[in-house]
Amino acid sequence: MLATSASLLSRIHAIPTMPKVVQALISTFDASEVDVPRIARLVNTDPVIAAKVLRLANSSYYHRARAVSTINDAVVFLGLDALRMLVIGAGFAGSVPVPQSLGRNLYWRYCLHTAVAAKFFAAHCDEDSETAFTAGLLHAIGEPLMVTAMESELRDVDLEARFYDHERARCERAAIGFSFSDLGGDLAESWCFPAAVVAAIRTAPEPLEQTVFSRLGACVYLGAHFAAAHERSESVEQAASTLDARVLDSVGIDLAKAFDMPPVRVLAQGLEELVA
Numbered sequence: 001m002l003a004t005s006a007s008l009l010s011r012i013h014a015i016p017t018m019p020k021v022v023q024a025l026i027s028t029f030d031a032s033e034v035d036v037p038r039i040a041r042l043v044n045t046d047p048v049i050a051a052k053v054l055r056l057a058n059s060s061y062y063h064r065a066r067a068v069s070t071i072n073d074a075v076v077f078l079g080l081d082a083l084r085m086l087v088i089g090a091g092f093a094g095s096v097p098v099p100q101s102l103g104r105n106l107y108w109r110y111c112l113h114t115a116v117a118a119k120f121f122a123a124h125c126d127e128d129s130e131t132a133f134t135a136g137l138l139h140a141i142g143e144p145l146m147v148t149a150m151e152s153e154l155r156d157v158d159l160e161a162r163f164y165d166h167e168r169a170r171c172e173r174a175a176i177g178f179s180f181s182d183l184g185g186d187l188a189e190s191w192c193f194p195a196a197v198v199a200a201i202r203t204a205p206e207p208l209e210q211t212v213f214s215r216l217g218a219c220v221y222l223g224a225h226f227a228a229a230h231e232r233s234e235s236v237e238q239a240a241s242t243l244d245a246r247v248l249d250s251v252g253i254d255l256a257k258a259f260d261m262p263p264v265r266v267l268a269q270g271l272e273e274l275v276a
Contacts, residue, residue, distance in 0.1 A: 005142070005183040008149060018191060021046045022091035025084045029131070029194040034080060040071045043087060052090045052273060053083065061270030081130040086274065089115075089137055093275040098144045101151070102163055107144065108275035110164045110227050111137050113264035116271070118223030120261055125251040127215055135200040135216055136223045137275075140164075142183030150176065164228040169205035181205050207247060218251050222258070230264050 018026075021042045028034045043050050050071055057068040057078055068074050074083055098104040118136030122129045143163050147154060157175050161167040169179035185202035196216055203210045203217035204224060210217070222243070229239030240258040248255055261267075 005178040005186045008146070008178075008183060016092075016095045016097070018095060019046055019049065019091050021049060022088055022095075023192070025087045026192055028080065028084060029197070036075055036080060037072075039080070039083075040075055043071045043083070048094065049087055049090045053086045056086050056090075056271065056274055059270035059273070061268075081128075085130045085133050088134055089274045092138060092141070096141065096144060097148070099147045099151075101158075102144060102147055106231070107140070107163070109272075110231055111140055112268050112271060112275050113227035113230055114139060114220065114223040116223070116267035117226045117261070117264050118219045120267060121222045121251070121253060121257075122216070122219045124253050124257055125215065125219065127219055127251070131194075131197065132200075132216055132219045132223075135197045135204075136220045138188065138197075139184065139201050139204045139220045139224060140180055141187055141201070142180035142185075145187070146172070146180055146183055162231075164224070164231055166205070166225070166228065179205065208244075208250060213250065215251050218247050221247055226261065226264055236261055236263055 021039075024039060024042050028039070043053065053071065053074060054068060056062075057074045058064065062078065062082075064077065066077070068077055071083075074086075078086075093108055098107045115133045115136035118139075119129045119133040122132030140163065147163075153176050154172070157168070157171045160171045163180070169181050172179040173182075181202055181204060185198050188198045188201050196214070199212070199214040200216035200220050203214045204220035207214060207218040207221045225243055226236070226239050229236075229242075237259060240255070240261075243255075243258055245255050248258060
């Protein structure tokens with residue numbers, strides 16, 4: 001009998017607990033008014049995340065001429081959306097254990113590259129780019145939990161597809177009844193992410209085969225395609241030539257834009273510490 005993501009969640013007692021500051025930032029996605037000074041104070045109560053955010057705010061990614069020396073400065077100079085992206089990214093990278101069989105550095109590099117590429121495509125189809133980054137970073141968040149809890153069940157799947165391969169979700173569903181994206185959506189829902197992020201995580205592997213189409217999910221699909229290509233040492237041109245152009249069409253992006261995208265390692269330059 002095939003399992004369900006809900007049945008896996010019900011027997012896992014070690015679902016990662018997010019730091020309070022991450023929970024607080026998640027709650028601001030759909031808020032009409034945000035108490036920014038309170039958020040800044042809350043970030044400062046977590047010295048590890050605060051220090052990482054400040055280093056990232058001063059990294060080459062943001063090209064700032066003036067140094068950002070406090071979290072209050074970060075809010076002013078970067079904006080709440082960017083601060084939220086950094087805090088959530090740092091919080092998840094520090095809280096979610098990645099099994100050795102996946103490889104922590106490989107896993108988070110792939111997720112970061114998916115995030116920056118999803119942000120690139122979102123910016124070209126009028127989707128919120130910072131939200132796309134967050135959805136891209138977390139789109140495979142179900143995989144470490146599945147591998148930890150179901151290593152033997154996934155052994156044959158590992159022979160068919162690496163965790164970053166496009167076929168992975170389909171192979172997992174055939175073998176055990178659900179995929180990393182199903183579990184990831186359940187996890188995102190339990191962490192109270194907004195519905196758009198939950199939908200993007202659930203639908204990213206096959207955005208055109210869903211009852212309800214998610215434009216954000218399509219952006220994450222595109223990002224994951226280029227991130228996976230990077231892991232296979234393919235160029236941007238090679239990745240663009242094997243892309244399902246229907247996904248680009250679904251969000252109104254011309255194929256030429258995919259060929260013009262900078263390499264994911266260039267898009268992520270300066271953000272590597274986020275997932276270190």
